[in-house]
Amino acid sequence: xxxxxxxxxVHALLITLAVGTAFPLLWMLSVSLxxxxxxxxxxxxxxxxxxxxxxYRELFGREGIGRYFFNSLVLASLxxxxxxxxxxxxxxxxxxxxxxxxxxxxRTLLAALVIPAQVAMLPLFLMxxxxxxxxxxxxxxxxxxxxxxxxxxxxxxALTIPDELLEAAxxxxxxxxxxxxxxxxPVLKPILVTLAIFTFLGTWNDFMWPLIVLTDxxxxxxxxxxxxxxxxxxxxxELMMAGSVLTVLPVLVLFLALQRYYIRGILLxxxxx
Amino acid sequence: xxxERAAWAFVAPALLVIGIFFFLxxxxxxxxxxxxxxxxxxxxxxxxxxxxxTNYWRLLQAPAFWQALANTAYFVAAGVPLxxxxxxxxxxxxxxxxxxxxxVFRTAFFAPVVTTLVAVAVxxxxxxxxxxxxxxxxxxxxxxxxxxxxxxxxxxxxxxxLFAVWKNFGYNMIIxxxxxxxxxxxxxxxxxxxxxxxxQEFRHITLPSLAPTLLLVSILTMAGYFQxxxxxxxxxxxxxxxxxxxxxxxxxxxxxxxxxxxxxSAVAFLLFLLILALTALQLRLSRGAEAA
Numbered sequence: 001x002x003x004x005x006x007x008x009x010v011h012a013l014l015i016t017l018a019v020g021t022a023f024p025l026l027w028m029l030s031v032s033l034x035x036x037x038x039x040x041x042x043x044x045x046x047x048x049x050x051x052x053x054x055x056y057r058e059l060f061g062r063e064g065i066g067r068y069f070f071n072s073l074v075l076a077s078l079x080x081x082x083x084x085x086x087x088x089x090x091x092x093x094x095x096x097x098x099x100x101x102x103x104x105x106x107r108t109l110l111a112a113l114v115i116p117a118q119v120a121m122l123p124l125f126l127m128x129x130x131x132x133x134x135x136x137x138x139x140x141x142x143x144x145x146x147x148x149x150x151x152x153x154x155x156x157x158a159l160t161i162p163d164e165l166l167e168a169a170x171x172x173x174x175x176x177x178x179x180x181x182x183x184x185x186p187v188l189k190p191i192l193v194t195l196a197i198f199t200f201l202g203t204w205n206d207f208m209w210p211l212i213v214l215t216d217x218x219x220x221x222x223x224x225x226x227x228x229x230x231x232x233x234x235x236x237x238e239l240m241m242a243g244s245v246l247t248v249l250p251v252l253v254l255f256l257a258l259q260r261y262y263i264r265g266i267l268l269x270x271x272x273x
Numbered sequence: 274x275x276x277e278r279a280a281w282a283f284v285a286p287a288l289l290v291i292g293i294f295f296f297l298x299x300x301x302x303x304x305x306x307x308x309x310x311x312x313x314x315x316x317x318x319x320x321x322x323x324x325x326x327t328n329y330w331r332l333l334q335a336p337a338f339w340q341a342l343a344n345t346a347y348f349v350a351a352g353v354p355l356x357x358x359x360x361x362x363x364x365x366x367x368x369x370x371x372x373x374x375x376x377v378f379r380t381a382f383f384a385p386v387v388t389t390l391v392a393v394a395v396x397x398x399x400x401x402x403x404x405x406x407x408x409x410x411x412x413x414x415x416x417x418x419x420x421x422x423x424x425x426x427x428x429x430x431x432x433x434x435l436f437a438v439w440k441n442f443g444y445n446m447i448i449x450x451x452x453x454x455x456x457x458x459x460x461x462x463x464x465x466x467x468x469x470x471x472x473q474e475f476r477h478i479t480l481p482s483l484a485p486t487l488l489l490v491s492i493l494t495m496a497g498y499f500q501x502x503x504x505x506x507x508x509x510x511x512x513x514x515x516x517x518x519x520x521x522x523x524x525x526x527x528x529x530x531x532x533x534x535x536x537x538s539a540v541a542f543l544l545f546l547l548i549l550a551l552t553a554l555q556l557r558l559s560r561g562a563e564a565a
Contacts, residue, residue, distance in 0.1 A: 118521055266447050
Protein backbone atom coordinates (compact mmCIF):
# COMPACT_ATOMS: atom_id res chain seq x y z
CA UNK A 1 0.00 0.00 0.00
CA UNK A 2 1.20 3.54 -0.72
CA UNK A 3 2.19 5.44 2.45
CA UNK A 4 -0.41 8.14 1.79
CA UNK A 5 -3.24 5.64 1.39
CA UNK A 6 -2.07 3.83 4.52
CA UNK A 7 -2.07 7.06 6.52
CA UNK A 8 -5.60 7.85 5.38
CA UNK A 9 -6.76 4.36 6.34
CA VAL A 10 -5.17 4.58 9.80
CA HIS A 11 -6.84 7.91 10.49
CA ALA A 12 -10.20 6.77 9.14
CA LEU A 13 -10.11 3.81 11.53
CA LEU A 14 -8.95 5.96 14.45
CA ILE A 15 -11.68 8.52 13.88
CA THR A 16 -14.40 5.85 13.48
CA LEU A 17 -13.32 4.20 16.72
CA ALA A 18 -13.08 7.53 18.55
CA VAL A 19 -16.55 8.60 17.41
CA GLY A 20 -17.96 5.23 18.47
CA THR A 21 -16.29 5.48 21.87
CA ALA A 22 -17.12 9.09 22.62
CA PHE A 23 -20.62 9.09 21.18
CA PRO A 24 -22.52 7.61 24.16
CA LEU A 25 -20.90 10.16 26.49
CA LEU A 26 -21.58 13.12 24.19
CA TRP A 27 -25.15 12.03 23.58
CA MET A 28 -25.69 11.68 27.31
CA LEU A 29 -24.66 15.32 27.71
CA SER A 30 -26.84 16.49 24.82
CA VAL A 31 -29.98 14.63 25.90
CA SER A 32 -29.54 15.83 29.49
CA LEU A 33 -30.17 19.37 28.18
CA UNK A 34 -33.43 18.50 26.40
CA UNK A 35 -36.82 19.31 27.93
CA UNK A 36 -38.77 16.29 29.21
CA UNK A 37 -40.14 14.14 26.40
CA UNK A 38 -38.07 15.55 23.56
CA UNK A 39 -35.76 12.53 23.44
CA UNK A 40 -38.65 10.07 23.15
CA UNK A 41 -39.10 10.64 19.47
CA UNK A 42 -38.22 8.99 16.23
CA UNK A 43 -35.73 9.57 14.76
CA UNK A 44 -33.83 10.28 18.01
CA UNK A 45 -32.71 13.93 18.11
CA UNK A 46 -28.98 14.56 18.32
CA UNK A 47 -29.08 18.06 19.76
CA UNK A 48 -31.68 19.84 21.93
CA UNK A 49 -33.94 22.33 20.17
CA UNK A 50 -33.74 24.66 23.14
CA UNK A 51 -31.12 23.67 25.66
CA UNK A 52 -32.47 23.79 29.22
CA UNK A 53 -31.19 22.99 32.69
CA UNK A 54 -34.66 21.90 33.81
CA UNK A 55 -33.59 18.30 34.37
CA TYR A 56 -30.73 19.36 36.62
CA ARG A 57 -33.06 21.67 38.53
CA GLU A 58 -35.49 18.82 39.08
CA LEU A 59 -32.71 16.46 40.21
CA PHE A 60 -31.42 18.93 42.77
CA GLY A 61 -34.91 20.05 43.78
CA ARG A 62 -37.47 17.27 43.89
CA GLU A 63 -35.12 14.27 43.73
CA GLY A 64 -32.62 15.69 46.26
CA ILE A 65 -29.59 14.50 44.36
CA GLY A 66 -27.40 17.03 46.18
CA ARG A 67 -27.56 14.76 49.21
CA TYR A 68 -26.20 11.77 47.25
CA PHE A 69 -23.54 13.91 45.61
CA PHE A 70 -22.43 14.99 49.08
CA ASN A 71 -22.37 11.36 50.31
CA SER A 72 -20.26 10.24 47.36
CA LEU A 73 -17.87 13.13 47.79
CA VAL A 74 -17.40 12.59 51.53
CA LEU A 75 -17.01 8.83 51.20
CA ALA A 76 -14.53 9.01 48.31
CA SER A 77 -12.47 11.72 50.03
CA LEU A 78 -12.33 9.91 53.37
CA UNK A 79 -11.49 6.60 51.70
CA UNK A 80 -8.69 8.27 49.74
CA UNK A 81 -7.20 9.89 52.83
CA UNK A 82 -7.26 6.69 54.86
CA UNK A 83 -5.89 4.56 52.05
CA UNK A 84 -2.97 6.99 51.64
CA UNK A 85 -2.07 6.76 55.33
CA UNK A 86 -2.30 2.97 55.62
CA UNK A 87 -0.81 1.98 52.27
CA UNK A 88 2.01 4.53 52.11
CA UNK A 89 3.48 3.48 55.44
CA UNK A 90 3.09 -0.24 54.74
CA UNK A 91 4.33 -0.03 51.16
CA UNK A 92 7.44 1.84 52.23
CA UNK A 93 8.18 -0.63 55.05
CA UNK A 94 7.83 -3.62 52.70
CA UNK A 95 10.28 -1.99 50.28
CA UNK A 96 12.92 -0.48 52.52
CA UNK A 97 12.79 -1.70 56.14
CA UNK A 98 14.01 -5.15 57.17
CA UNK A 99 11.85 -7.18 59.51
CA UNK A 100 11.39 -10.87 60.22
CA UNK A 101 9.09 -12.57 57.71
CA UNK A 102 8.84 -9.54 55.44
CA UNK A 103 9.17 -11.34 52.12
CA UNK A 104 6.97 -14.23 53.17
CA UNK A 105 4.18 -11.89 54.27
CA UNK A 106 4.46 -9.90 51.05
CA ARG A 107 4.28 -13.03 48.90
CA THR A 108 1.20 -14.17 50.83
CA LEU A 109 -0.47 -10.82 50.19
CA LEU A 110 0.29 -11.00 46.46
CA ALA A 111 -1.04 -14.54 46.23
CA ALA A 112 -4.26 -13.39 47.91
CA LEU A 113 -4.89 -11.00 45.02
CA VAL A 114 -6.45 -13.92 43.12
CA ILE A 115 -9.30 -14.13 45.65
CA PRO A 116 -12.25 -12.11 44.32
CA ALA A 117 -13.38 -9.48 46.84
CA GLN A 118 -16.92 -10.86 46.64
CA VAL A 119 -15.86 -14.04 48.48
CA ALA A 120 -15.38 -11.94 51.62
CA MET A 121 -18.56 -9.88 51.21
CA LEU A 122 -21.13 -12.07 52.97
CA PRO A 123 -19.22 -12.65 56.23
CA LEU A 124 -17.99 -9.07 56.09
CA PHE A 125 -21.60 -7.95 56.09
CA LEU A 126 -22.34 -10.10 59.15
CA MET A 127 -19.24 -8.76 60.87
CA UNK A 128 -20.18 -5.14 60.23
CA UNK A 129 -23.72 -5.84 61.38
CA UNK A 130 -22.31 -7.22 64.62
CA UNK A 131 -20.10 -4.13 64.97
CA UNK A 132 -23.10 -1.89 64.31
CA UNK A 133 -21.53 -0.46 61.17
CA UNK A 134 -24.18 -1.52 58.65
CA UNK A 135 -25.86 1.57 57.25
CA UNK A 136 -23.02 3.93 58.17
CA UNK A 137 -20.30 5.73 56.24
CA UNK A 138 -17.77 3.69 58.23
CA UNK A 139 -19.26 0.45 56.93
CA UNK A 140 -18.49 1.52 53.37
CA UNK A 141 -14.98 2.80 54.04
CA UNK A 142 -13.43 0.71 56.81
CA UNK A 143 -12.95 -2.57 54.89
CA UNK A 144 -11.05 -0.73 52.14
CA UNK A 145 -8.78 1.41 54.34
CA UNK A 146 -5.78 -0.71 53.43
CA UNK A 147 -5.50 -2.72 50.26
CA UNK A 148 -3.05 -5.20 48.81
CA UNK A 149 -2.93 -3.41 45.46
CA UNK A 150 -2.22 -0.07 47.15
CA UNK A 151 0.62 -1.51 49.21
CA UNK A 152 2.04 -3.15 46.09
CA UNK A 153 1.90 0.10 44.14
CA UNK A 154 3.74 2.10 46.81
CA UNK A 155 6.28 -0.67 47.40
CA UNK A 156 7.26 -0.92 43.72
CA UNK A 157 7.89 2.79 43.65
CA ALA A 158 9.66 2.93 47.02
CA LEU A 159 12.14 0.26 45.90
CA THR A 160 13.88 2.95 43.86
CA ILE A 161 14.78 5.04 46.94
CA PRO A 162 18.56 4.66 47.48
CA ASP A 163 19.46 2.98 50.80
CA GLU A 164 22.38 5.38 51.30
CA LEU A 165 19.92 8.24 51.62
CA LEU A 166 18.14 6.52 54.51
CA GLU A 167 21.37 5.31 56.14
CA ALA A 168 22.83 8.82 56.10
CA ALA A 169 19.75 10.13 57.88
CA UNK A 170 19.99 7.32 60.47
CA UNK A 171 23.65 8.16 61.17
CA UNK A 172 22.61 11.75 61.69
CA UNK A 173 20.31 10.43 64.41
CA UNK A 174 16.94 10.95 62.69
CA UNK A 175 14.11 8.75 63.99
CA UNK A 176 12.35 6.38 61.56
CA UNK A 177 9.19 8.48 61.73
CA UNK A 178 11.19 11.59 60.90
CA UNK A 179 12.94 9.83 57.99
CA UNK A 180 9.56 8.78 56.62
CA UNK A 181 8.08 12.25 56.91
CA UNK A 182 11.06 14.29 55.74
CA UNK A 183 12.76 12.07 53.16
CA UNK A 184 10.47 9.27 52.00
CA UNK A 185 7.14 11.07 51.64
CA PRO A 186 8.45 13.78 49.25
CA VAL A 187 10.00 11.09 47.04
CA LEU A 188 6.79 9.05 47.07
CA LYS A 189 4.60 11.99 46.09
CA PRO A 190 3.96 10.97 42.44
CA ILE A 191 2.90 7.45 43.36
CA LEU A 192 0.74 8.78 46.18
CA VAL A 193 -1.09 10.94 43.65
CA THR A 194 -1.60 7.78 41.58
CA LEU A 195 -2.90 5.88 44.60
CA ALA A 196 -5.17 8.78 45.52
CA ILE A 197 -6.82 8.87 42.07
CA PHE A 198 -7.25 5.11 42.01
CA THR A 199 -8.88 5.10 45.43
CA PHE A 200 -11.05 8.13 44.75
CA LEU A 201 -12.33 6.82 41.43
CA GLY A 202 -12.72 3.30 42.82
CA THR A 203 -14.81 4.48 45.77
CA TRP A 204 -16.84 6.94 43.71
CA ASN A 205 -17.67 4.31 41.09
CA ASP A 206 -18.14 1.35 43.43
CA PHE A 207 -21.57 -0.22 43.32
CA MET A 208 -21.91 -3.66 44.85
CA TRP A 209 -20.51 -3.02 48.33
CA PRO A 210 -22.36 0.24 49.07
CA LEU A 211 -25.50 -1.40 47.67
CA ILE A 212 -25.13 -4.12 50.30
CA VAL A 213 -24.11 -1.95 53.26
CA LEU A 214 -26.33 1.11 52.79
CA THR A 215 -30.07 0.63 53.16
CA ASP A 216 -30.97 4.08 54.45
CA UNK A 217 -31.82 6.31 51.50
CA UNK A 218 -30.16 9.35 53.12
CA UNK A 219 -26.81 7.59 52.95
CA UNK A 220 -27.00 6.44 49.31
CA UNK A 221 -24.08 7.22 47.05
CA UNK A 222 -24.68 8.57 43.55
CA UNK A 223 -24.47 5.19 41.75
CA UNK A 224 -26.95 3.59 44.16
CA UNK A 225 -29.32 6.54 43.95
CA UNK A 226 -29.03 6.52 40.17
CA UNK A 227 -29.81 2.79 39.96
CA UNK A 228 -32.89 3.27 42.16
CA UNK A 229 -33.95 6.38 40.26
CA UNK A 230 -33.61 4.63 36.91
CA UNK A 231 -35.97 1.89 38.05
CA UNK A 232 -38.57 4.51 39.07
CA UNK A 233 -38.14 6.74 36.01
CA UNK A 234 -37.92 4.21 33.20
CA UNK A 235 -39.49 6.64 30.72
CA UNK A 236 -37.74 9.86 31.77
CA UNK A 237 -34.66 9.57 29.59
CA GLU A 238 -33.72 13.26 29.77
CA LEU A 239 -33.80 13.24 33.56
CA MET A 240 -31.75 10.06 33.78
CA MET A 241 -29.13 11.41 31.37
CA ALA A 242 -28.75 14.48 33.59
CA GLY A 243 -28.27 12.16 36.59
CA SER A 244 -25.63 10.23 34.67
CA VAL A 245 -23.80 13.43 33.73
CA LEU A 246 -23.67 14.49 37.39
CA THR A 247 -22.28 11.09 38.35
CA VAL A 248 -19.70 10.79 35.58
CA LEU A 249 -18.49 14.36 35.20
CA PRO A 250 -16.47 14.67 38.44
CA VAL A 251 -14.46 11.49 37.81
CA LEU A 252 -13.98 12.28 34.15
CA VAL A 253 -12.62 15.76 34.94
CA LEU A 254 -10.38 14.36 37.66
CA PHE A 255 -9.01 11.78 35.25
CA LEU A 256 -8.38 14.31 32.48
CA ALA A 257 -6.53 16.54 34.91
CA LEU A 258 -4.34 13.78 36.35
CA GLN A 259 -4.22 11.34 33.43
CA ARG A 260 -0.45 10.83 33.58
CA TYR A 261 -0.58 9.57 37.18
CA TYR A 262 -3.53 7.30 36.52
CA ILE A 263 -1.85 5.59 33.59
CA ARG A 264 1.32 5.10 35.58
CA GLY A 265 -0.75 3.17 38.11
CA ILE A 266 -2.13 0.82 35.44
CA LEU A 267 1.34 0.11 34.09
CA LEU A 268 2.88 -0.46 37.54
CA UNK A 269 -0.04 -2.70 38.43
CA UNK A 270 0.27 -4.82 35.30
CA UNK A 271 3.88 -5.88 35.82
CA UNK A 272 3.24 -7.91 38.93
CA UNK A 273 4.09 -11.56 39.03
CA UNK B 274 16.35 -3.40 66.89
CA UNK B 275 15.13 0.09 66.22
CA UNK B 276 14.46 -0.31 62.50
CA GLU B 277 12.59 -3.57 63.01
CA ARG B 278 10.32 -2.02 65.63
CA ALA B 279 9.61 0.92 63.35
CA ALA B 280 8.93 -1.43 60.43
CA TRP B 281 6.28 -3.26 62.42
CA ALA B 282 4.71 0.02 63.46
CA PHE B 283 4.53 0.93 59.76
CA VAL B 284 3.01 -2.32 58.45
CA ALA B 285 0.88 -3.37 61.42
CA PRO B 286 -2.10 -1.04 60.78
CA ALA B 287 -2.44 -2.10 57.15
CA LEU B 288 -1.91 -5.79 57.92
CA LEU B 289 -4.51 -5.60 60.71
CA VAL B 290 -7.07 -4.05 58.39
CA ILE B 291 -6.42 -6.59 55.64
CA GLY B 292 -6.38 -9.45 58.13
CA ILE B 293 -9.62 -8.47 59.87
CA PHE B 294 -11.59 -7.24 56.87
CA PHE B 295 -10.33 -9.59 54.16
CA PHE B 296 -8.55 -12.78 55.30
CA LEU B 297 -10.87 -13.36 58.23
CA UNK B 298 -14.07 -12.99 56.16
CA UNK B 299 -12.67 -15.26 53.43
CA UNK B 300 -12.04 -17.98 56.02
CA UNK B 301 -15.43 -17.29 57.55
CA UNK B 302 -17.02 -17.62 54.12
CA UNK B 303 -15.55 -21.10 53.82
CA UNK B 304 -17.05 -22.04 57.21
CA UNK B 305 -20.41 -20.37 56.52
CA UNK B 306 -20.63 -22.23 53.20
CA UNK B 307 -20.65 -25.47 55.24
CA UNK B 308 -23.65 -24.36 57.32
CA UNK B 309 -27.32 -23.66 56.70
CA UNK B 310 -26.94 -19.98 57.66
CA UNK B 311 -30.26 -18.34 56.76
CA UNK B 312 -32.78 -15.82 58.06
CA UNK B 313 -33.42 -17.91 61.19
CA UNK B 314 -29.72 -18.08 62.01
CA UNK B 315 -29.49 -14.34 61.39
CA UNK B 316 -32.17 -13.82 64.06
CA UNK B 317 -30.72 -16.34 66.51
CA UNK B 318 -27.33 -17.93 65.95
CA UNK B 319 -28.46 -21.08 67.85
CA UNK B 320 -30.46 -22.06 64.78
CA UNK B 321 -27.22 -22.56 62.86
CA UNK B 322 -26.37 -26.12 61.84
CA UNK B 323 -23.29 -27.61 60.24
CA UNK B 324 -24.35 -29.42 57.07
CA UNK B 325 -21.07 -30.30 55.39
CA UNK B 326 -21.03 -30.00 51.62
CA THR B 327 -24.83 -29.97 51.28
CA ASN B 328 -24.90 -26.36 49.96
CA TYR B 329 -22.45 -27.25 47.20
CA TRP B 330 -24.33 -30.41 46.41
CA ARG B 331 -27.65 -28.59 46.18
CA LEU B 332 -26.19 -25.86 43.98
CA LEU B 333 -24.75 -28.38 41.54
CA GLN B 334 -28.25 -29.81 41.18
CA ALA B 335 -30.02 -26.46 40.84
CA PRO B 336 -30.92 -25.50 37.25
CA ALA B 337 -30.96 -21.80 38.21
CA PHE B 338 -27.31 -21.99 39.29
CA TRP B 339 -26.29 -23.76 36.09
CA GLN B 340 -28.16 -21.15 34.11
CA ALA B 341 -26.21 -18.38 35.91
CA LEU B 342 -22.98 -20.26 35.25
CA ALA B 343 -23.82 -20.71 31.56
CA ASN B 344 -24.75 -17.01 31.20
CA THR B 345 -21.48 -15.96 32.83
CA ALA B 346 -19.51 -18.38 30.65
CA TYR B 347 -21.19 -16.89 27.58
CA PHE B 348 -20.25 -13.39 28.73
CA VAL B 349 -16.62 -14.41 29.36
CA ALA B 350 -16.18 -16.57 26.26
CA ALA B 351 -17.49 -13.88 23.90
CA GLY B 352 -16.56 -10.75 25.83
CA VAL B 353 -12.91 -11.45 26.65
CA PRO B 354 -11.70 -12.22 23.10
CA LEU B 355 -13.74 -9.32 21.70
CA UNK B 356 -12.38 -6.94 24.28
CA UNK B 357 -8.78 -8.10 23.77
CA UNK B 358 -9.18 -7.75 20.02
CA UNK B 359 -10.52 -4.19 20.39
CA UNK B 360 -7.74 -3.29 22.84
CA UNK B 361 -5.01 -4.63 20.59
CA UNK B 362 -6.46 -3.01 17.45
CA UNK B 363 -6.76 0.34 19.22
CA UNK B 364 -3.21 0.06 20.58
CA UNK B 365 -1.80 -0.76 17.13
CA UNK B 366 -3.63 2.18 15.58
CA UNK B 367 -2.58 4.65 18.27
CA UNK B 368 0.99 3.34 18.14
CA UNK B 369 1.17 3.53 14.33
CA UNK B 370 3.93 5.83 13.07
CA UNK B 371 1.41 7.26 10.61
CA UNK B 372 -1.03 8.35 13.31
CA UNK B 373 -1.17 11.99 14.33
CA UNK B 374 -2.74 13.34 17.54
CA UNK B 375 -2.28 9.88 19.04
CA UNK B 376 -2.46 11.28 22.59
CA VAL B 377 -5.94 12.65 21.89
CA PHE B 378 -7.14 9.32 20.50
CA ARG B 379 -5.62 7.47 23.42
CA THR B 380 -7.52 9.67 25.88
CA ALA B 381 -10.78 9.27 23.95
CA PHE B 382 -10.47 5.48 23.92
CA PHE B 383 -9.65 5.40 27.59
CA ALA B 384 -12.37 7.75 28.85
CA PRO B 385 -15.11 5.10 29.26
CA VAL B 386 -12.86 3.14 31.64
CA VAL B 387 -12.98 5.82 34.33
CA THR B 388 -16.71 6.50 34.04
CA THR B 389 -19.15 5.22 36.63
CA LEU B 390 -20.52 1.89 35.47
CA VAL B 391 -24.04 2.48 36.73
CA ALA B 392 -24.28 5.86 35.01
CA VAL B 393 -23.08 4.69 31.61
CA ALA B 394 -25.23 1.57 31.89
CA VAL B 395 -28.21 3.91 32.21
CA UNK B 396 -27.01 5.74 29.10
CA UNK B 397 -26.64 2.49 27.18
CA UNK B 398 -30.07 1.30 28.23
CA UNK B 399 -31.35 4.37 26.41
CA UNK B 400 -29.05 3.85 23.39
CA UNK B 401 -30.41 0.31 23.14
CA UNK B 402 -34.06 1.38 23.51
CA UNK B 403 -36.18 -0.50 20.99
CA UNK B 404 -38.15 2.50 19.72
CA UNK B 405 -36.12 5.61 20.53
CA UNK B 406 -32.63 4.14 20.78
CA UNK B 407 -29.97 5.39 18.43
CA UNK B 408 -28.54 1.95 17.76
CA UNK B 409 -31.77 0.68 16.24
CA UNK B 410 -32.10 3.93 14.29
CA UNK B 411 -28.61 3.48 12.83
CA UNK B 412 -29.33 -0.16 12.03
CA UNK B 413 -32.62 0.91 10.44
CA UNK B 414 -30.66 3.05 7.98
CA UNK B 415 -29.08 -0.10 6.59
CA UNK B 416 -32.38 -1.96 6.55
CA UNK B 417 -32.21 -3.92 9.81
CA UNK B 418 -35.55 -4.20 11.60
CA UNK B 419 -35.68 -2.88 15.22
CA UNK B 420 -34.21 -5.30 17.74
CA UNK B 421 -35.58 -5.50 21.28
CA UNK B 422 -32.04 -5.53 22.70
CA UNK B 423 -32.74 -5.79 26.41
CA UNK B 424 -36.17 -7.41 26.18
CA UNK B 425 -35.30 -10.39 24.01
CA UNK B 426 -33.58 -13.32 25.69
CA UNK B 427 -31.40 -13.87 22.61
CA UNK B 428 -30.17 -10.29 22.42
CA UNK B 429 -29.83 -9.20 26.06
CA UNK B 430 -26.46 -10.85 26.66
CA UNK B 431 -24.92 -9.70 23.35
CA UNK B 432 -26.07 -6.17 24.23
CA UNK B 433 -24.39 -6.38 27.64
CA UNK B 434 -21.22 -7.75 26.02
CA LEU B 435 -21.16 -4.85 23.56
CA PHE B 436 -21.54 -2.43 26.45
CA ALA B 437 -18.82 -4.11 28.53
CA VAL B 438 -16.34 -4.10 25.64
CA TRP B 439 -17.03 -0.40 25.03
CA LYS B 440 -16.50 0.32 28.72
CA ASN B 441 -13.31 -1.71 29.20
CA PHE B 442 -11.20 -1.98 26.07
CA GLY B 443 -9.26 1.21 26.83
CA TYR B 444 -7.72 -0.33 29.93
CA ASN B 445 -5.91 -3.14 28.16
CA MET B 446 -5.09 -0.81 25.29
CA ILE B 447 -2.84 1.14 27.67
CA ILE B 448 -1.03 -2.05 28.68
CA UNK B 449 -0.63 -3.15 25.04
CA UNK B 450 0.65 0.31 24.09
CA UNK B 451 3.40 0.11 26.71
CA UNK B 452 4.35 -3.36 25.48
CA UNK B 453 4.40 -2.20 21.83
CA UNK B 454 6.66 0.71 22.70
CA UNK B 455 9.16 -1.63 24.33
CA UNK B 456 9.64 -3.76 21.18
CA UNK B 457 13.17 -2.92 19.94
CA UNK B 458 12.99 -0.77 16.79
CA UNK B 459 15.97 -2.50 15.13
CA UNK B 460 13.92 -5.72 14.90
CA UNK B 461 11.56 -3.93 12.52
CA UNK B 462 14.42 -2.38 10.58
CA UNK B 463 16.07 -5.76 10.09
CA UNK B 464 12.76 -7.20 8.89
CA UNK B 465 12.28 -4.36 6.44
CA UNK B 466 15.77 -4.90 5.02
CA UNK B 467 14.76 -8.52 4.51
CA UNK B 468 11.77 -7.29 2.54
CA UNK B 469 9.04 -8.22 5.06
CA UNK B 470 5.60 -6.63 4.52
CA UNK B 471 3.40 -5.14 7.21
CA UNK B 472 1.53 -8.33 7.96
CA GLN B 473 4.71 -10.39 8.19
CA GLU B 474 6.18 -7.84 10.60
CA PHE B 475 3.06 -8.06 12.75
CA ARG B 476 2.97 -11.87 12.62
CA HIS B 477 6.67 -12.53 13.28
CA ILE B 478 7.81 -9.58 15.40
CA THR B 479 4.91 -7.74 17.05
CA LEU B 480 2.80 -10.71 18.06
CA PRO B 481 5.64 -12.82 19.57
CA SER B 482 6.91 -9.76 21.48
CA LEU B 483 3.43 -9.23 22.89
CA ALA B 484 2.92 -12.85 23.94
CA PRO B 485 3.76 -12.44 27.67
CA THR B 486 1.59 -9.30 27.88
CA LEU B 487 -1.21 -11.05 26.06
CA LEU B 488 -1.16 -13.90 28.57
CA LEU B 489 -1.18 -11.58 31.58
CA VAL B 490 -3.91 -9.40 30.15
CA SER B 491 -6.12 -12.31 29.16
CA ILE B 492 -5.90 -13.83 32.64
CA LEU B 493 -6.71 -10.53 34.37
CA THR B 494 -9.52 -9.73 31.94
CA MET B 495 -11.04 -13.18 32.31
CA ALA B 496 -11.02 -12.90 36.11
CA GLY B 497 -12.65 -9.50 35.83
CA TYR B 498 -15.33 -10.61 33.38
CA PHE B 499 -16.31 -13.51 35.64
CA GLN B 500 -17.30 -10.88 38.22
CA UNK B 501 -20.16 -9.54 36.11
CA UNK B 502 -22.77 -7.94 38.32
CA UNK B 503 -23.68 -4.25 37.96
CA UNK B 504 -24.41 -4.42 34.21
CA UNK B 505 -27.31 -6.88 34.50
CA UNK B 506 -28.40 -5.30 37.80
CA UNK B 507 -28.95 -1.93 36.13
CA UNK B 508 -29.76 -2.88 32.56
CA UNK B 509 -31.91 -6.00 32.73
CA UNK B 510 -32.38 -7.03 36.40
CA UNK B 511 -31.27 -10.48 35.32
CA UNK B 512 -34.00 -10.81 32.69
CA UNK B 513 -35.50 -11.47 30.25
CA UNK B 514 -36.21 -15.04 31.33
CA UNK B 515 -33.11 -15.16 33.56
CA UNK B 516 -30.92 -14.82 30.48
CA UNK B 517 -28.58 -12.27 32.09
CA UNK B 518 -28.42 -13.62 35.66
CA UNK B 519 -24.68 -13.90 36.32
CA UNK B 520 -23.05 -15.96 39.06
CA UNK B 521 -22.54 -12.88 41.23
CA UNK B 522 -26.07 -11.69 40.55
CA UNK B 523 -27.24 -15.14 41.68
CA UNK B 524 -25.05 -14.86 44.77
CA UNK B 525 -26.38 -11.39 45.56
CA UNK B 526 -30.01 -12.51 45.35
CA UNK B 527 -29.35 -15.72 47.27
CA UNK B 528 -27.50 -13.82 50.01
CA UNK B 529 -29.09 -10.41 50.32
CA UNK B 530 -32.57 -10.98 48.97
CA UNK B 531 -33.35 -14.43 50.36
CA UNK B 532 -30.75 -14.31 53.16
CA UNK B 533 -29.44 -17.79 52.40
CA UNK B 534 -25.94 -16.78 53.43
CA UNK B 535 -24.65 -20.34 53.63
CA UNK B 536 -25.66 -21.16 50.11
CA UNK B 537 -24.51 -17.75 48.81
CA SER B 538 -21.06 -18.30 50.33
CA ALA B 539 -20.86 -21.62 48.54
CA VAL B 540 -21.65 -19.78 45.27
CA ALA B 541 -18.81 -17.33 45.96
CA PHE B 542 -16.37 -20.18 46.56
CA LEU B 543 -17.41 -22.08 43.46
CA LEU B 544 -16.81 -18.92 41.42
CA PHE B 545 -13.39 -18.49 43.02
CA LEU B 546 -12.43 -22.10 42.29
CA LEU B 547 -13.58 -21.75 38.70
CA ILE B 548 -11.47 -18.61 38.13
CA LEU B 549 -8.49 -20.29 39.80
CA ALA B 550 -8.81 -23.42 37.67
CA LEU B 551 -9.11 -21.46 34.42
CA THR B 552 -6.11 -19.29 35.35
CA ALA B 553 -4.03 -22.41 36.00
CA LEU B 554 -5.22 -23.89 32.71
CA GLN B 555 -4.23 -20.77 30.77
CA LEU B 556 -0.80 -20.72 32.39
CA ARG B 557 -0.27 -24.40 31.58
CA LEU B 558 -1.43 -24.03 27.98
CA SER B 559 0.87 -21.07 27.42
CA ARG B 560 3.82 -23.00 28.88
CA GLY B 561 2.98 -25.89 26.59
CA ALA B 562 2.87 -23.52 23.61
CA GLU B 563 6.24 -22.07 24.60
CA ALA B 564 7.85 -25.48 24.88
CA ALA B 565 6.48 -26.58 21.51
